[in-house]
Amino acid sequence: MRDLPIVRIENVHKSFGSVEVLKGISFAVQPQEVVVLIGPSGTGKSTLLQCINLLTRPTQGKIWLEDQEITAPGADVDKVRQRIGMVFQEFNLFNHLTALGNVMVGLTKVQSLKPAEARKKALWELERVGLSAHADKYPAQLSGGQKQRVGIARALGMDPHVMLFDEPTSALDPELTGEVLAVMQKLAREGMTMIVVSHEMGFAREVANRIIFMEDGDIVEQGPPQQLFTQPQQERTRRFLRRLTDFASSE
Amino acid sequence: MIDFLPTAIPALLNGTGVTLQYTLLALLMGAIIGLPLALVRVYGRQRLGRIADVYGNFFRGTPLMIQLFMVYYGLPQLGVTFPQSIAALLTLGLNSSAYQAEYFRGALQSIGSGQMTAARAIGMSQWKAIRYIILPQALRLVLPTWSNEAVSMIKYTAVIFLIAVPDLMGQAKIIASRFFAPIETYLLVAGFYLILVFVATQLLRAVERKYQLPGLV
Amino acid sequence: MVPLDKIIFLFEYLLQGLGVTIGATLIALALGFALGTSTAVIRVYGNRFASTLAAAYSTIVRAVPVVVIIFILFLVIARFIDLSPFLSGALELGFARGAYQSEIFRGALLSVPPGQMKAARAIGLSRLKAIRFIIMPQALRLAIPAWSNEATLVLKDSTLVYVIGVPEILRQAQYVSARTLQPFLAYGAAAAIYLVITFLVTRVLHMVERRNRLML
Numbered sequence: 001m002r003d004l005p006i007v008r009i010e011n012v013h014k015s016f017g018s019v020e021v022l023k024g025i026s027f028a029v030q031p032q033e034v035v036v037l038i039g040p041s042g043t044g045k046s047t048l049l050q051c052i053n054l055l056t057r058p059t060q061g062k063i064w065l066e067d068q069e070i071t072a073p074g075a076d077v078d079k080v081r082q083r084i085g086m087v088f089q090e091f092n093l094f095n096h097l098t099a100l101g102n103v104m105v106g107l108t109k110v111q112s113l114k115p116a117e118a119r120k121k122a123l124w125e126l127e128r129v130g131l132s133a134h135a136d137k138y139p140a141q142l143s144g145g146q147k148q149r150v151g152i153a154r155a156l157g158m159d160p161h162v163m164l165f166d167e168p169t170s171a172l173d174p175e176l177t178g179e180v181l182a183v184m185q186k187l188a189r190e191g192m193t194m195i196v197v198s199h200e201m202g203f204a205r206e207v208a209n210r211i212i213f214m215e216d217g218d219i220v221e222q223g224p225p226q227q228l229f230t231q232p233q234q235e236r237t238r239r240f241l242r243r244l245t246d247f248a249s250s251e
Numbered sequence: 252m253i254d255f256l257p258t259a260i261p262a263l264l265n266g267t268g269v270t271l272q273y274t275l276l277a278l279l280m281g282a283i284i285g286l287p288l289a290l291v292r293v294y295g296r297q298r299l300g301r302i303a304d305v306y307g308n309f310f311r312g313t314p315l316m317i318q319l320f321m322v323y324y325g326l327p328q329l330g331v332t333f334p335q336s337i338a339a340l341l342t343l344g345l346n347s348s349a350y351q352a353e354y355f356r357g358a359l360q361s362i363g364s365g366q367m368t369a370a371r372a373i374g375m376s377q378w379k380a381i382r383y384i385i386l387p388q389a390l391r392l393v394l395p396t397w398s399n400e401a402v403s404m405i406k407y408t409a410v411i412f413l414i415a416v417p418d419l420m421g422q423a424k425i426i427a428s429r430f431f432a433p434i435e436t437y438l439l440v441a442g443f444y445l446i447l448v449f450v451a452t453q454l455l456r457a458v459e460r461k462y463q464l465p466g467l468v
Numbered sequence: 469m470v471p472l473d474k475i476i477f478l479f480e481y482l483l484q485g486l487g488v489t490i491g492a493t494l495i496a497l498a499l500g501f502a503l504g505t506s507t508a509v510i511r512v513y514g515n516r517f518a519s520t521l522a523a524a525y526s527t528i529v530r531a532v533p534v535v536v537i538i539f540i541l542f543l544v545i546a547r548f549i550d551l552s553p554f555l556s557g558a559l560e561l562g563f564a565r566g567a568y569q570s571e572i573f574r575g576a577l578l579s580v581p582p583g584q585m586k587a588a589r590a591i592g593l594s595r596l597k598a599i600r601f602i603i604m605p606q607a608l609r610l611a612i613p614a615w616s617n618e619a620t621l622v623l624k625d626s627t628l629v630y631v632i633g634v635p636e637i638l639r640q641a642q643y644v645s646a647r648t649l650q651p652f653l654a655y656g657a658a659a660a661i662y663l664v665i666t667f668l669v670t671r672v673l674h675m676v677e678r679r680n681r682l683m684l
Contacts, residue, residue: 053372082374092369096387096464106373109383138465151369158373313662314624317638317655324645325652409533413631420535437540441532448531 004066006031006162006193007052012061014047021047022058023217029162034194036204036225039214040240045197046089048214049164052195053084066161082110085155089167091147093139099126099150100135103157111158125153129183145176149183156187163187165196201244205229213237259426259439266422267443273411273418274404276340281347281400288348289355294381303352310349316410318342323414339411343404350400358393359385391462398455405447419443474648478657485640486661492558492636493626497619499562504569505604511570512577513599522570529567535628537564542632557629565622572618576611577603609680616673620666637661 005028014022021044029035037045050056052063054070054077063071070080094102100122107118126132129149139147148168155163165184169177181203188194188207198204204211205225212222213234221234232238288307292300310318323338333341362385370380412420419440427436507522514522529537541560545551551559580603588598627638637658645654 055368055371078371078374078376080374081372084372086369086372088365088369088372090365092363092365094366094369094384094388096384096391105383106375109379110374140465154369154373308663309659312666313659314627314638316627316630317641317659317662320638320642321652321655321659325655328650328652406533409535410628420533434540434543437536437543441536441540444533444536445528445531 004031005029005064006033006066007195008064009048009052010062010064012048012051012058012063014044014051014056015059021217022051024061025214025217025219027212027219027222029193029195031193032191033209034188034207035196035210035212036208037195037197037212037214038199038201038204038240039220043214044217045214046166049086049166049195049197052164053081053086055086078110082106082158083161085158085160085163087148087151087155087163087165087168089170091139091144091151091171093147093150093154095139098136098138099131099142099146099153102139102150103154106154106158122153122157125157126150128156128186129153130179143176144172145179148172148180152180152183152187162193162195165194165198167197167199169198169200201229213240215240255430255432255435259430259436262422262426263419263439263443266417266419267447269416269421270405270408270418271447273340273343273408273416274401277343277347277408278401278404280340280344281351281404284345284348285351286355288352289359290381292352292356293359294377307349307352310346311353315342315346315407316413318346319410319414335411335414335416338414339408339416343408343411346407347400347404351397354393354396354400355389357396358389361392362388391464394459394462398452398459401455402448402451405451406444409444470650470653474650478644478648478650478654481640481644482637482654482657482661485635485637485658486665488554488634489623489626489636490665492554492561492629492634493619493623495555495558496561496565496622496626499559500566500569500618500622503563503566504573507566507570508573508577509599509604511574513595526567526570526574529564530571534561534564534625535631538628538632553629553632553634557632557634561622561626561629565618565625568621569615569618572611572614573607575614576607579610580606612673612677612680616670616677619673620669623666623669624662 008028010026012022012025013020025044025048027035037048039045047056051058054063058071061071062069065080065083068075068080070077093099094105097105100119103122103125104115104118107113107121108115113121123132123135126135129152131146131149131153134142134146134150139150142150152163152168168184169180172180177200181200184194184196184203185207196204196208208225210222211225211228213220213228213232213236215236221228221232221237223233228237229241232241288303292303319339319342322342323333323335326332366384366388367377367380370384371377375383408418409420412418412424415421423436423440427433430436503525507525510518510522511526512519538557538560541563542553542556545556545560584602584606585598588602589595593601627636629636630638633639638655641654641658645651648654
């Protein structure tokens with residue numbers, strides 16, 4: 001196992017106007033590690049994820065992808081993004097392309113693969129998420145869970161070194177989240193480095209190597225799920241976890 | 252009077268050919284200028300957008316006829332003289348480009364920002380994202396409105412006869428005075444336009460159906 | 469620079485033309501409104517025969533350039549009545565654009581939720597009264613944005629009456645251009661006047677729209 005972290009974030013701040021959403025975040029993610037970010041809504045978790053692939057530029061701080069400082073002024077951001085896969089809450093599938101087309105477009109237009117090669121690879125990725133039978137369907141013809149799995153296949157198609165998941169199941173009906181979480185678990189087992197923002201505590205407990213609890217733009221506490229969920233060190237962590245279980249038990 | 256129809260119809264058909272030429276060329280010019288204009292408005296720098304605004308406001312805020320007279324009669328005062336055909340085409344084309352820019356802009360803006368985000372996330376540059384993800388969707392979205400403009404263009408050309416272009420109206424004027432039968436002539440002309448518009452509408456509807464995709468309303 | 473007396477001459481004539489333009493526009497809008505609303509009601513609520521006639525009016529008139537409609541009607545009217553070109557032209561413009569207004573109001577009528585008519589009949593209103601007191605008021609409010617657009621289109625199309633000799637802005641500009649030998653100035657000023665007027669009209673109609681917006 002290499003000792004170079006896949007993603008290293010150093011003192012990242014992000015403000016939108018006068019509102020500071022990220023207040024100096026630092027952490028590193030090791031190869032094959034699965035990190036799950038939890039915390040109340042609106043505490044900057046999604047913003048942090050979008051900083052990692054520079055869809056949002058940090059106001060301050062540095063980010064490294066393996067050995068490259070991607071926040072440096074001359075960095076080729078488009079190229080950097082090919083090594084990072086992102087899965088969105090709202091799927092964002094390309095509506096004018098079939099499932100196969102969605103996975104292929106990055107391969108042909110960004111990586112300049114020949115159509116035949118791209119097709120082969122795209123089918124393989126769709127197979128990986130269990131959707132090869134739906135390759136020729138358009139997004140409008142797919143269920144939410146299927147759409148999200150296509151989204152995962154599209155990101156995987158680029159052969160990323162790390163996968164970012166931004167609340168991947170939050171927009172799904174409850175009975176559809178299972179299929180997506182199953183794919184994510186499979187990826188984790190295959191050794192993919194993953195940073196996931198999610199409210200799915202069950203998934204976090206089962207699959208994560210490390211949980212990071214964020215609140216108000218700060219990292220409050222982090223640790224292995226067994227430790228953080230059963231013996232949280234910080235009062236704020238305890239309060240958040242209590243709110244979750246209170247809600248669950250009041251149903 | 253017996254040779255009214257045998258003379259009128261070929262002449263009007265001739266004029267129709269000219270009308271169609273101007274229609275198609277003006278539409279083409281309008282698209283070639285209008286689409287880049289819309290892209291600049293939506294993706295370009297603010298300052299360029301403001302210039303595009305002025306351009307649009309002029310061509311959409313004044314009547315086509317006044318624009319035509321300005322180009323054909325007014326510009327020579329500034330040293331720029333065009334023959335009738337060029338003046339007519341230029342006016343129709345620039346006018347259409349302003350409207351088409353609005354329609355393209357509307358279509359581009361109605362595409363959710365998530366599409367661009369996802370395209371950038373897989374490493375596409377902004378230009379590639381526009382070309383392979385945004386435009387294919389925007390052009391399909393704009394098709395009904397654009398078809399409307401295309402069919403309307405047939406009618407907009409009806410004023411260029413005022414600067415002596417021999418289109419359908421231009422021929423009509425000649426025929427009407429030659430046979431002292433203005434009402435009959437213009438009724439025929441109305442009939443010609445009706446057929447043109449009907450055929451064009453059907454054609455464009457077929458095109459719309461061909462490019463329809465499930466879920467892409 | 470251009471001598472001051474020429475500029476005064478220019479504006480004197482152009483503003484007269486503006487008066488004619490606005491007058492013709494208002495008459496045309498009024499006629500168009502009457503035709504548009506009545507044919508729309510007939511198309512949506514009328515019997516098959518009347519509805520087809522109304523639809524034919526809208527479809528045929530919209531397929532022909534407004535200038536052709538103006539020519540035909542002008543010549544026909546002139547055979548029977550002695551109307552000034554101004555009035556004749558304004559009415560013809562109204563007839564032509566009324567077909568477009570018919571489409572607008574038809575769309576608006578169809579957007580009123582069907583439950584409205586059901587509820588109106590349920591409290592005992594006759595069909596006609598339901599249309600008049602329940603459906604139409606809502607349809608008119610729904611139609612405001614599209615109708616505002618139509619109003620500016622009629623304003624711009626009003627120059628078409630130039631072809632039958634009406635002294636609207638363009639005709640006046642042409643006269644001024646010939647007298648001052650400054651065609652760009654003359655037509656440019658005419659264009660500028662239109663810009664100002666369309667801007668004002670759009671603004672006013674926006675305010676009206678905002679105040680009368682119907683939330684469904």
